[in-house]
Amino acid sequence: MIQVPFIAVEGPIGAGKTTLATMLAHRFQYPIVKEIVEENPFLDKFYQNIDEWSFQLEMFFLCNRYKQLEDTGLNFIQQQLPVISDYHIHKNLIFAERTLKGIKRDKYREIYHILTDDLPRPNVILYIRASLDTLMHRINKRGRDFEQDMEVGYMEQLIADYDAGMAFLAEREPATRIITINGDDLDFVEHTEHFEQIAARVQKELNS
Numbered sequence: 001m002i003q004v005p006f007i008a009v010e011g012p013i014g015a016g017k018t019t020l021a022t023m024l025a026h027r028f029q030y031p032i033v034k035e036i037v038e039e040n041p042f043l044d045k046f047y048q049n050i051d052e053w054s055f056q057l058e059m060f061f062l063c064n065r066y067k068q069l070e071d072t073g074l075n076f077i078q079q080q081l082p083v084i085s086d087y088h089i090h091k092n093l094i095f096a097e098r099t100l101k102g103i104k105r106d107k108y109r110e111i112y113h114i115l116t117d118d119l120p121r122p123n124v125i126l127y128i129r130a131s132l133d134t135l136m137h138r139i140n141k142r143g144r145d146f147e148q149d150m151e152v153g154y155m156e157q158l159i160a161d162y163d164a165g166m167a168f169l170a171e172r173e174p175a176t177r178i179i180t181i182n183g184d185d186l187d188f189v190e191h192t193e194h195f196e197q198i199a200a201r202v203q204k205e206l207n208s
Ligand SMILES: Nc1ncnc2c1ncn2[C@@H]1O[C@H](COP(=O)(O)OP(=O)(O)OP(=O)(O)O)[C@@H](O)[C@H]1O
Pocket: 011, 012, 013, 014, 015, 016, 017, 018, 019, 020, 086, 138, 139, 141, 142, 186, 187, 188, 189, 190
């Protein structure tokens, strides 16, 4: 039985992390920690020129997540209160290992470990896997300007990197429960029964 649930929803861009985390937070009456997107000053520049802006962008995400998860530890986990978040800290490495090169990647790795090694880690991860078609369709539907020119190759690589990242976590942190959701088949936005299936799987993990 999980003592204090700390649930992270993960998956590539547009998988539905924020949507599903919000629905589950509502269902379980847990507070939610959401990633900062709109206030990010580097995202549009990054998508126009990844090599030029990747270090600034990855550091911005890292510092924001560090602060959010430090607060999550203090305000929830250490108080024995459950919480759900629409990302896992490991996401930083999944992206940064691909977008950074050479000395910047080395520096980033060092800073990443210094900042994150003692942060609280989720005990349940919901990993939403989805095909390139599904993800591109959702990204287009959401219509964020800065994502419209995203290269298909970037997304293809990210999908593969996410699979590798989740396999890495499964091996490194065997106590963490990873629930994999097929985001092509389970449409928790359009079909209530699909959401109910997912909520039941989460409840089962929390009880077991
Ligand atoms: N299962 C689903 N069925 C249909 N539409 C969905 C589904 N999940 C998400 N969407 C839609 O896809 C878009 C992306 O969803 P959302 O913002 O939750 O993804 P995300 O994984 O949090 O994205 P990001 O990685 O950019 O933060 C939204 O417009 C959302 O309404």
